[in-house]
Amino acid sequence: MMHAAALSARSTALHRAAFVADGHADTLGRFYFMGGSFTEPAPGQQIDLERLRQGGVGLQVMACCPVWGKLAPGTRRTCARAVFNMIDILHRELDAYPDLRLVTDAAGLERLVEARRSGEQPVGLVLGIEGGEALEGDLALLRTFHRLGVRLVTLTHNFRNELADGAYEESPGGLTRFGRQVVEEMNRLGVVIDVSHLAPAGFWQVLELSSAPVVASHSNARALCGHRRNLTDEQAEALAAKGGVVGVTFCPLFLREAPDDQHPLPASLSDVLDQIDYLVNLVGPDHVALGSDFDGIDTVPRGLEDVSRLPALTRGLLERGHSEEAIRGILGENLLRIFRAVWR
Numbered sequence: 001m002m003h004a005a006a007l008s009a010r011s012t013a014l015h016r017a018a019f020v021a022d023g024h025a026d027t028l029g030r031f032y033f034m035g036g037s038f039t040e041p042a043p044g045q046q047i048d049l050e051r052l053r054q055g056g057v058g059l060q061v062m063a064c065c066p067v068w069g070k071l072a073p074g075t076r077r078t079c080a081r082a083v084f085n086m087i088d089i090l091h092r093e094l095d096a097y098p099d100l101r102l103v104t105d106a107a108g109l110e111r112l113v114e115a116r117r118s119g120e121q122p123v124g125l126v127l128g129i130e131g132g133e134a135l136e137g138d139l140a141l142l143r144t145f146h147r148l149g150v151r152l153v154t155l156t157h158n159f160r161n162e163l164a165d166g167a168y169e170e171s172p173g174g175l176t177r178f179g180r181q182v183v184e185e186m187n188r189l190g191v192v193i194d195v196s197h198l199a200p201a202g203f204w205q206v207l208e209l210s211s212a213p214v215v216a217s218h219s220n221a222r223a224l225c226g227h228r229r230n231l232t233d234e235q236a237e238a239l240a241a242k243g244g245v246v247g248v249t250f251c252p253l254f255l256r257e258a259p260d261d262q263h264p265l266p267a268s269l270s271d272v273l274d275q276i277d278y279l280v281n282l283v284g285p286d287h288v289a290l291g292s293d294f295d296g297i298d299t300v301p302r303g304l305e306d307v308s309r310l311p312a313l314t315r316g317l318l319e320r321g322h323s324e325e326a327i328r329g330i331l332g333e334n335l336l337r338i339f340r341a342v343w344r
C-alpha cells in the first residue's frame, strides 16, 4: 500500500498529465429542455466550463438526445428540430467562450492535445446525437448533421425508432433496412457508431455490418449489475475484438441492480471502479473508457457527483493497482484512438 501523501501526489500528477476524455454527457439537452449554460449553470447541472477545468477534462462528447423517456404520440416529427436547436445552442456557446472548441477531425484533435500539453486549457467538445429518431428516416439528415459537426451517433435511445429497437422494447428486433443504410453511411462519412441503448439483435448486426470500430459510449457490465441497458460479457468482448471501447457510465441504475428504474440504489465511486476493474480484466485496459452520462442522470454516485470530481477516479484506479499507462488509456486515450481511426 502506497503512503497516502505519495499516492495523492502521484495521482494529481497523473491526472494532470493525462488527456481526459468523456464519451457521453447530456448537457446540451439540459440547456435546451431546462436552461443553463457553460458559465451560468442551472440548479442540478453537473457540467460547466469551470468544473470541466477542475475535472481536468480535455474532451467531452456532448450528445443531443431528442427523446427523454418514451415519445408521446405525435411528437416524433419534432426530433430533428430538437437536435437542430441543441446544435444551435452549442454554436452560440462556442461563439461566447473561445476556450470551448468544437473538434471534428483528427487535425483538430491534435491541435487540442498540443495546446493542452503546452499548458493552455481549451476544452474540446465532440458533437453527438443520442437517438436515431433525429434522422427521421432520412439519410440526408444524417449527412446534414455531419456537415454541422456531428461525429458520433447513438443509433437508438430506449425504444424503437426508424433504425432499430432500443433495449427497453419487449421482444426487440434488430436493424431495419434504414438502420443498415445508416450504418453504411456512417462508415462512409466517418461518424462513430454508438451501440449503447441498442437491443441485442441490433447490436450483433451492427458489429457484423460496420467496417469501423464501434463504441458503447455509456454502458456497464451486466455481470455486475443485471440491467438490460448493460452489456453481457460476450458483447463487451465482441466490441473489443472489433477495436472498440466500452464507456463505463456513472448512472446508479447501471451500477447497482435496483428493484426497478424508479428506485435506484445509492451508488458510489467504488461501484464505478468495480465496473472498470471487471471490464479491464475481461477485455483489457485498451478497450475501457469513460461515459459519465453527466447531465443525463438525476442521481449520482457518491464521490463522483459532477465532472469536477474526476480526479478521484484516477486516484481510485491507482489505489486498485492499475498501471499509469492503463489509466491514461481509460481516462481518454482509448477514446481518442477511436476518433482518430473513424473520423475523416
Ligand SMILES: [Zn+2]
Pocket: 130, 197, 218, 296
Ligand atoms: Zn443514454
